[in-house]
Amino acid sequence: xxxxxxxxxxxxxxxxxxxxxxxxxxxxxxxxxxxxxxxxxxxxxxxxxxxxxxxxxxxxxxxxxxxxxxxxxxxxxxxxxxxxxxxxxxxxxxxxxxxxxxxxxxxxxxxxxxxxxxxxxxxxxxxxxxxxxxxxxxxxxxxxxxxxxxxxxxxxxxxxxxxxxxxxxxxxxxxxxxxxxxxxxxxxxxxxxxxxxxxxxxxxxxxxxxxxxxxxxxxxxxxxxxxxxxxxxxxxxxxxxxxxxxxxxxxxxxxxxxxxxxxxxxxxxxxxxxxxxxxxxxxxxxxxxxxxxxxxxxxxxxxxxxxxxxxxxxxxxxxxxxxxxxxxxxxxxxxxxxxxxxxxxxxxxxx
Amino acid sequence: xxxxxxxxxxxxxxxxxxxxxxxxxxxxxxxxxxxxxxxxxxxxxxxxxxxxxxxxxxxxxxxxxxxxxxxxxxxxxxxxxxxxxxxxxxxxxxxxxxxxxxxxxxxxxxxxxxxxxxxxxxxxxxxxxxxxxxxxxxxxxxxxxxxxxxxxxxxxxxxxxxxxxxxxxxxxxxxxxxxxxxxxxxxxxxxxxxxxxxxxxxxxxxxxxxxxxxxxxxxxxxxxxxxxxxxxxxxxxxxxxxxxxxxxxxxxxxxxxxxxxxxxxxxxxxxxxxxxxxxxxxxxxxxxxxxxxxxxxxxxxxx
Numbered sequence: 017x018x019x020x021x022x023x024x025x026x027x028x029x030x031x032x033x034x035x036x037x038x039x040x041x042x043x044x045x046x047x048x049x050x051x052x053x054x055x056x057x058x059x060x061x062x063x064x065x066x067x068x069x070x071x072x073x074x075x076x077x078x079x080x081x082x083x084x085x086x087x088x089x090x091x092x093x094x095x096x097x098x099x100x101x102x103x104x105x106x107x108x109x110x111x112x113x114x115x116x117x118x119x120x121x122x123x124x125x126x127x128x129x130x131x132x133x134x135x136x137x138x139x140x141x142x143x144x145x146x147x148x149x150x151x152x153x154x155x156x157x158x159x160x161x162x163x164x165x166x167x168x169x170x171x172x173x174x175x176x177x178x179x180x181x182x183x184x185x186x187x188x189x190x191x192x193x194x195x196x197x198x199x200x201x202x203x204x205x206x207x208x209x210x211x212x213x214x215x216x217x218x219x220x221x222x223x224x225x226x227x228x229x230x231x232x233x234x235x236x237x238x239x240x241x242x243x244x245x246x247x248x249x250x251x252x253x254x255x256x257x258x259x260x261x262x263x264x265x266x267x268x269x270x271x272x273x274x275x276x277x278x279x280x281x282x283x284x285x286x287x288x289x290x291x292x293x294x295x296x297x298x299x300x301x302x303x304x305x306x307x308x309x310x311x312x313x314x315x316x317x318x319x320x321x322x323x324x325x326x327x328x329x330x331x332x333x334x335x336x337x338x339x340x341x342x343x344x345x346x347x348x349x350x351x352x353x354x355x356x357x358x359x360x361x362x363x364x365x366x367x
Numbered sequence: 368x369x370x371x372x373x374x375x376x377x378x379x380x381x382x383x384x385x386x387x388x389x390x391x392x393x394x395x396x397x398x399x400x401x402x403x404x405x406x407x408x409x410x411x412x413x414x415x416x417x418x419x420x421x422x423x424x425x426x427x428x429x430x431x432x433x434x435x436x437x438x439x440x441x442x443x444x445x446x447x448x449x450x451x452x453x454x455x456x457x458x459x460x461x462x463x464x465x466x467x468x469x470x471x472x473x474x475x476x477x478x479x480x481x482x483x484x485x486x487x488x489x490x491x492x493x494x495x496x497x498x499x500x501x502x503x504x505x506x507x508x509x510x511x512x513x514x515x516x517x518x519x520x521x522x523x524x525x526x527x528x529x530x531x532x533x534x535x536x537x538x539x540x541x542x543x544x545x546x547x548x549x550x551x552x553x554x555x556x557x558x559x560x561x562x563x564x565x566x567x568x569x570x571x572x573x574x575x576x577x578x579x580x581x582x583x584x585x586x587x588x589x590x591x592x593x594x595x596x597x598x599x600x601x602x603x604x605x606x607x608x609x610x611x612x613x614x615x616x617x618x619x620x621x622x623x624x625x626x627x628x629x630x631x632x633x634x635x636x637x638x639x640x641x642x643x644x645x646x647x648x649x650x651x652x653x654x655x656x657x658x659x660x661x662x663x664x665x666x667x668x669x670x
Contacts, residue, residue, distance in 0.1 A: 041660075056653070058656070059652070061652075062655055062657060063652050063653065063654070063655040064652070064653050064654070064655060064656060065650045065651065065652055065653070066650065066651055066652075066653045067650045067651070068651075086642070087642055090642075092641070092642060092643050093641060093642055094639050094640070094641040094643065095639060095640035095641065096639055103643075136639060137639075140639065140641060140643055141643075144643050200659065200663070201656070201659065204658055204659040204662045204663070205662075207662065207666055208662070208663065208666065226506075226509070227502060227505075227506070227666060228663060228666060228667075229506065305509065349654065350653050350654050353653045357653060357654070357656055360656060361656050361659045361660060361663065364656065364660055365660055365663050365664065365667075
């Protein structure tokens with residue numbers, strides 16, 4: 017997980033080189049994730065610029081002293097319902113300092129019904145990372161999860177709500193399946209044919225695509241938060257603390273202590289669960305395509321950033337009798353921004 | 368005489384130097400006088416003969432005989448040189464002819480090459496069009512197959528429902544007039560509505576394991592497949608409608624996706640106090656997407 021300990025700026029960043037001869041096209045990509053929000057836009061150098069912010073906030077007492085201190089430290093905050101709400105990465109870090117849990121506007125990949133009043137704050141974060149449209153009605157593709165096969169969830173409400181938010185900002189909003197976006201960003205070399213997997217905070221999304229067309233999309237309601245919740249339970253710590261343990265540089269192939277063992281156990285379980293469900297979905301035969309050649313599996317999403325993820329994924333994959341011939345199994349080189357980049361590809365091409 | 372001429376040439380070569388035309392031009396010489404070594408030798412011979420005759424060492428007859436012999440040798444040499452000159456001119460003519468022929472052949476080769484390049488370009492374009500058509504065909508075939516599978520599944524379900532309906536009607540004759548068992552009716556209505564919704568959804572395309580040869584006219588193939596697809600849809604819809612009419616739900620239509628814009632109207636205008644506007648968004652560069660876009664455009668036939 018990419019961390020930025022510098023709270024003087026809003027959003028987190030990392031730098032990668034990129035090519036320099038692309039015409040800048042209109043359109044923006046937005047990854048509305050349970051754990052992170054990310055916006056991607058093409059820049060004048062031919063690469064893309066991505067802004068990522070943690071999708072979390074923390075209430076603190078709204079006294080003048082706290083407000084002055086946050087202003088002085090340039091910690092992003094919003095006054096809401098007479099409370100001082102610290103947003104983004106700063107909220108996560110403060111929560112760990114105070115031994116509290118952050119509030120999360122989303123859970124299991126969708127808007128959390130328990131945090132309905134968090135919507136205006138989330139809207140402000142999105143507005144900040146997305147920026148103003150360059151022309152009125154500029155297309156903005158945002159990701160939505162596929163319906164889950166293990167829980168009953170309401171995608172329509174979630175999608176409609178974010179369409180409304182993005183449209184209100186002056187964009188023309190289009191929804192795209194989260195794992196389909198991974199196909200767009202990671203499987204170009206295979207003519208956008210293969211399996212895209214997005215391991216997010218709330219869900220794991222899968223999309224099987226043939227020549228860019230999604231054949232089957234589904235999700236399971238387990239992700240990084242599920243690992244955090246279980247690790248927190250077995251270790252008797254707050255969820256924020258479990259998240260911190262998970263993100264501080266664990267290698268799940270080689271856990272060094274009890275805490276890391278817990279993380280590794282639940283990671284392996286999550287990966288196995290996702291693979292078993294993909295296999296079961298393939299074997300059900302409903303709308304399943306037949307591929308002439310072995311297909312690639314591309315993994316992305318913040319939850320896939322942990323050390324040893326792809327090796328454990330391959331281990332677990334080898335244990336199941338997968339019904340299709342699979343070629344390469346790999347993790348995106350830029351897993352945290354893969355979905356936003358895929359959304360941007362869709363926006364630029366007008367998918 | 369011949370020996371003398373060669374000696375003279377050697378003597379002249381030893382006492383002279385070679386200058387190029389450019390060097391002479393640079394010295395301001397626009398023309399030079401040319402004298403052949405033979406002429407010089409002839410003059411020397413004449414001078415020698417004259418000197419011999421004047422010396423009285425040879426009789427005039429001997430001198431004349433010597434002169435005659437020398438003249439014959441000279442004519443023989445001249446004829447030989449002229450014959451060589453003719454040969455040289457012929458060789459030069461042949462060389463010019465060969466060069467002209469070579470130039471003509473090169474010109475012809477260039478024309479052939481350009482023609483070949485043009486044909487190669489046309490071949491590449493045709494291959495690209497064929498690939499595009501092949502992709503379209505594969506997608507359409509996959510779509511038809513998926514739809515057929517859905518249709519078969521749905522038709523089987525329809526038959527099962529018809530059987531179930533007939534059985535229910537047979538088992539509960541008294542309730543038919545006023546409506547069937549409510550639970551069964553609702554369940555059947557629900558299943559029929561679900562099947563209708565599924566049939567209205569565009570089928571997911573899938574690849575074909577062994578593609579047949581490319582059709583001569585890909586648009587005609589696409590039209591034919593689209594027609595077949597439409598026909599299947601119509602057949603299936605009619606079947607569902609007939610079942611639906613029996614159940615009294617034939618007029619049911621799918622509603623549009625609900626608009627949730629009004630959910631926000633109560634929150635608009637309420638400007639929250641924050642310091643977000645004063646903070647700079649920290650952005651990062653990530654891997655470019657130019658290659659993805661190019662591939663996607665190519666795949667969609669726009670590149």
